[in-house]
Amino acid sequence: TGRTGDRTRNWLWGAPQELVGVVGLEIHAQIHSNTKLFSGSRVGFQAPPNSLVSFFDASLPGTLPVLNRRCVEAAVMTGLALNCTINRKSLFDRKHYFYADLPAGYQITQQRLPIAVDGTLTYSHLGGRKRNEVVTKSVRIKQIQLEQDSGKSLHNDYRNQTLIDLNRAGVGLMELVMEPDMSCGEEAAAAVREMQLILQALGTCQGNMAEGQLRVDANVSIHRPGDHWGIRTEVKNINSARNLARAIDYEIQRQMFVLESGGTVQNETRSFDGKTGHTIPMRDKEGLQDYRFMPEPNLPPLMVYEACSTAPPGVAPSQVVVLEEVRERLPELPSVRRQRLVETYGILPEHSFTLVNEDGLMDYFEAVVRETKAGPRKVIGWVMNELQGLLHQQNLSVSQSPISPQALAQILNLQENGQISSSIAKQVFQELWKTPGKTAQQIVKEQDLGMVNDSTEIYRICQKVVDSHPDQVQAIRSGNKKVLNKLMGLVQKETKGRADPVLVRAILEQKTS
Ligand SMILES: Nc1ncnc2c1ncn2[C@@H]1O[C@H](COP(=O)(O)OP(=O)(O)OP(=O)(O)O)[C@@H](O)[C@H]1O
Ligand SMILES: [Mg+2]
Ligand SMILES: [Mg+2]
Incomplete structure (x- = not known):
């Protein structure tokens, strides 16, 4: 475009452009599978330390990797759901670094030719002046690569020891690398939330951030629109979508302060501290690492076939991953689900978001609609206001609601039949919440709440x-x-x-x- 980063020139054209944030995420998603990526050890998170470790996971000499077909299918399915191109042939590489929880001294990953590339993730968040409009955006997915998880180091300061648990070593991961298309914490949090819903709908990852099933690294830089990208920092140790947003917004502010006070941003890895809301440099990651990438000699290229008929002769169908078959198994994705809710029930788009984003709420809503004569728009009002109100107030999930969908449907039916008024219906709801053993009819009768028919x-x-x-x-x-x-x-x-x-x-x- 011929524009440069020269502030004087910007100044000549008008006021200097504001600095803006640039955000690119790397998401490590643990693949939901019974066994590890290259060994037959079971995957489990509550098991006693070092009880799920094969000779290969412990890197004993002479052991060889055997690729887990289920993990490949999970990556392919995730790639398809994110509109990626699936590479018919991909390769494995060794990425070397020294750490006690990585006994081989290298991680097997896909650096040169990953299994999926060039996708998009479409996500939405509430925006607009009143923050009640659904704003839809998209971020490009650069690639999805299959790789091994590492073990866990448990530091015991009291005994001045570090203990190693290899149960997690070799568990399959999908690393999803996004292009730096986002600009603030809120966007990143919304994108991760959508990714989480998609992975959960696919069943390829359970997606719990607090339990480390989904680990997000945030790459953050700032620049003036039109200028070259700025130098990025990489923030790690983020354990929730909310903290992701906090970490990014803090980091953008910090970098602005650095530049405005005449300094330069260092390319470094930083860690987020949820207590203070600050990011701090990580000591052990200082300096540029040379990973000495090399092709993994013990694994052949990973092949994926369009149809069974395109697989080479003599290959058993149970040994290959076939795109056609994976495509057929793709479930309804969250965005499609929202659209269906809006079209089927005539509800507002923002309500479809709440229904899909809150675990179990959509099923609850649809169960009420099935069992009552009241229209869906009336039901959605009750679910959004009365039900959600009390759930949030008492910090309960939908599955913990003392009022079942059937019980709510009964209240609505009493109202539809003209047996109680709308204000009484709300009162019955409150009563039923406190005494869930009773029925709506019982409460109406006992407290004489029925309509005056006389x-x-x-x-x-x-x-x-x-x-x-x-x-x-x-x-x-x-x-x-x-x-x-x-x-x-x-x-x-x-x-x-x-x-x-x-x-x-x-x-x-x-x-x-
Ligand atoms: N200037 C920038 N500002 C913000 N994010 C950026 C910028 N440049 C690149 N990124 C993001 O940084 C990430 C780079 O990830 P990638 O896996 O390619 O390399 P890496 O971080 O060097 O390697 P590793 O996997 O070892 O962490 C991407 O998510 C990309 O969007
Ligand atoms: Mg990466
Ligand atoms: Mg990185």
């Missing part, structure tokens, strides 16, 4: 209200129809909200005409 009684109460409020009646007669609502409120107060509002309005209109 119309002479309603006429009597309306008359009483009209007689005792001559000024208001006068106002209505002279054209101020809004005052009618006040009289309606007074009638409902007398009946404790149990009179049919349509009937009350009709009677009052007649009496004040």
